[in-house]
Amino acid sequence: MAGRIRDEDIALVRxxxxxxxxxxxxxxxxxxxxxNLKGLCPFHDxxxxxxxxxxARGYYYCxxxxEGGDVITFVRKIESLTFTEAVExxxxxxxxxxRYEQGGYVPxxxxxxxxxxxxxxxxxxEFYAARLAAPDAAPGRRFLSERGFERVDAEHFGVGYAPAEWEALTRHLVARGFTPQELIKGGxxxxxxxxPVDRFRGRLVWPIRDITGDVIGFGARKLLDxxxxxxxxxxxxxxxxxKSSVLYGVDLAKxxxxxxxxxxxVEGYTDVMxxxxxxxxxxxxxxxxxxxxEHIxxxxxxxxxxxEFRGEVIFTFDGDSAGQKAALRAFQDEQKFVTQTFxxxxxxxxxxxxxxVEQGDAAVRDLIARREPLFAFAIRSVLAQYDLNTNEGRLGALDAAAPIVASIKDPGLRKTYVVDLDRWLGFMDERFVIQRIQQVAGRTAERTAGRYAGRSSGGTAGQTAAQARGGPEAGMREPDVRLEVEALKLAVQRPALLGPEFDALGPDTFTLPEHVALHGLIIAAxxxxxxxxxxxxxxxxxxxHAASGSGAEADLAALVTRFAVEALRADVSVEERYGAAVLAKLQEIAVGRAVTQVKSRLQRLNPVEEQQEYNRLFGELVALEQQRRVLRDRAAGA
Incomplete structure (x- = not known):
């Protein structure tokens, strides 16, 4: 083995x-x-x-x-390497x-x-690029020339040619000291x-590079009949x-x-070029x-x-039906971006x-300049399937476009597209269009809720549909809120499973006002x-106790009744462990909120000018993180 990298070399690398x-x-x-510098974390969404x-200090922290560490830690995590590989x-x-402690320079x-x-x-x-000039690569050079690319363009993008031989590349790389196993493992x-035989033969090849510029693979185009x-x-x-996270050209475009x-x-290597x-x-x-x-x-x-909606993501597709389908598939991912999508x-x-090739460079620039918002394109594509000269066609088009409009998260943008949809269909009645969209969206939500209700324990399809439509209990869909519901149901149905720890929970443990109130009612009782x-x-x-109160407390009677009837998510045989797990998880989430608050305060402090407060908060953060780990382990072991 090569041995350990010398400490002074590691320090030099840093x-x-x-x-x-x-x-x-x-x-x-x-x-x-x-x-300091700031960006979107590469380790979580x-x-x-x-x-x-x-x-100045050579560290990062999210x-x-x-996640945090130095430059070696970053490379280890971002590229899934060992410490030694990251240093190398x-x-x-x-x-x-x-230099290595044993054996000098590493073989x-x-x-x-x-x-x-x-x-x-x-x-x-390098081998493929050099072979593009060989006589047998004439079909490859002709392919590039017919598509408007010159030799200098091929060199810029590293385009090469894989000889129509069984072992040309394999022989070359084995002679360079690589093993057949490495060539097979790398593809x-x-x-x-x-x-072993070459994977690519008689083809034009494009090197695919990662974001840092390293070649990690190839795309090869057939040339021979x-x-x-x-x-x-x-x-x-x-x-x-x-391939799910690789984008060709990202090294040049970043x-x-x-x-x-x-x-x-765009859709292909030549399109990028x-x-x-x-x-x-x-x-x-x-x-x-x-x-x-992953590409997103x-x-x-x-x-x-x-x-801030500053950026633009522009999809280019062919104008045929396949291209339109591709664009509509992209629509499904549109709202995973915050930027504007076209x-x-x-x-x-x-x-x-x-x-x-046919119309020149300006035509390509004009294509991008004529971009259309993806929402508008998706809606127009749906409308094109109907005869808008008939009432039946216009109403069918409205119902088909309604889910798209209803899915737009930004209220202002959604309102704008309601106006556009009304204008495109010619109803000239925005209130009618809004009502129809709400009806269609409501039916979709009820169908979704019905499927959900069939899988979950407790509750009715009608109740869940009300949540899906954004009614008073819409928050019940959130995981943290569902956990609160389970804890409160246990307190109403099987209080002995929770005991004094539940009573000692602070009101900030719960997120919905009615849950805070119910916890207070249980304590009062x-x-x-x-x-x-x-x-x-x-x-x-x-x-x-609920009936003896006034105002909000009196309104709790319905919630107590519901929680007394609604089934628990766990079987009777595991209720004891389930109760302990729910309680620990609820406490863990509450501690997590405290961690978030402390981190937020730390982020606003200058560790040099406000060192005492920074150190105090950092100590508090460490203690909270330790508490959260204990609770997480308790929840897992319950």
Whole structure:
């Protein structure tokens, strides 16, 4: 084995790896004042940035998920590496030759697996790029030329050619010191009858790079009629290539995406090339898979996507029915972005690459400039399926478009599209359109609620439908509130399972006013200790206290009755453990709120100028986190 990396080399790696630069390769950072930088956390989903970087001290910390550490920790977590692999990755980036305690310089085959696969892909990319100039690569050069790309363009994007031979790349990389097992594991080769053979043969290849610029895979386009494989063949899943989170061109586009607050999603490698060369350098594409949630996370971090609605995500699709279906699928993910989302559709069906060939660079820029809001496109696509010259057609179109409009979360934007929908349909009666949308949305909610009620214990479909429509008990759908309901149901039905700990809970444990009031009523009635095993006498006692009160307390009688009837979520055989778990989880959530408050206060303090208060709050935070861990363990073990 290579042995342990020398401490002085590790220190040198930290010194020459500015944390703001390393983190900035993955997320957009902005000045947060006081020498700090801030961005959207890459380790959890969030709508507003809570990920802080302090370049002067070389540390990061997320006030949202409590992840923190130095530059080596960041690389370890973001790329799923061991400590040694992370140091080697940063050393490679900084041009540092590491020394090891045993055996001097590390032999290549003893380096981390990820580094070895990255090096193999880099060597493969160089091999393919060099072979593009060979005589047998003429079909590849012709393919590029017909699509308006010159040699310098191919070099810029690293386009290459995979020879139509069984082992050309494999022989080359094995001669460079890579093992057949490494080539197979990385997807560069596959197992043949007599050993490993090249995965890509007789194809034009595009290197696919991660956000830092490392080659992690390839996309290969069929050129020869004798090739019976698919039109495009991509690298399979590997330790370094995960297609669900890879965007082709993101390494070239990331800085412009951050600078312009714009990302353009196209469908292919040549479309990315065409857009960049035409003056749309924010274009990226998925690699052999549809645009999904992991891609959204990557773009949100680059856009610093948050509530100000500054940014734009623009999807480009063909104007045919398949392209429209793709756009409507994108609509399903629209509200996972906070930025404004658009669609750019070319009516004649030309993709950006063909559009550039036929009409020039300006036509590609105009396509993006003519973008249409995704909501408008989705609604118009639905309306196009109906005959709007008849009353029946207009009413059917309204009912079909209603769920789309009702799903818009922003009230102001929803109102605007109600007005637009009324105008597009020609009713000229906004009140009627609003009522119809509410009716359709209500029926959808009731169907959803009915399915939910069939799965849950207690409650009626009508009650749950009222919640889904946003009635007084809409909050019951939230996990924390459901937990409060379970605790209160236990206090009403089986108080002995909770005991004095329930009585000692503070009012801030509960989030809904009626829950706070019911907890107070139970205490006023003598607490769970007075309730004993529960039963009718205890419920009657609670109802009598509720009836003797006035105002809000009198209104609690209905809630007591409901909680006395509604079934618990646990079987009788496990009620005792269930009660302990619910109580511990409820306390854990309450402590979690306190943790959030302390973190918020800490974030507003200057640790240098307000050191005493900062240290006091930090100590309080540590104690709360310890308490939360204890409660979490208790809940898990109950």
């Amino acid at each position: 010194e020459r790896s500015p944390i703001a630069d390393v983190v900035g390769e993955h997320i957009q950072l902005r000045n947060a004042g006081g020498g 969030e709508k507003s940035p809570s990920f802080n970087v302090t370049p 006030f949202g998920c409590a 990755r940063l050393a490679q980036r900084a041009g540092i030759q590491l 290549g085959r003893e380096q981390g697996e990820r580094l070895r696969l990255i090096e193999a892909h880099r060597a493969a990319a 560069l080769a596959r197992e043949g009858r007599r050993g 004798s090739d019976d494989g698919p039109k495009y063949l991509n690298t399979p899943e590997s330790p370094i290539y995960h 800085r412009e995406i951050a600078r312009r607050s714009q990302a353009v999603i 065409a857009c960049h060369l035409a003056g749309v350098p924010t274009a990226v594409a998925t690699c052999g898979t549809s645009f999904g949630e 996370k990557v773009l949100r971090r680059l856009l610093l996507d948050q509530a 669609v750019a559709v070319q009516p004649d069906g030309l993709d950006p690459c063909d559009l550039r 003598g607490g769970t200790v007075a309730g004993g095993p529960g039963g009718r006498e205890w419920v009657d006692h609670l109802l009598a």
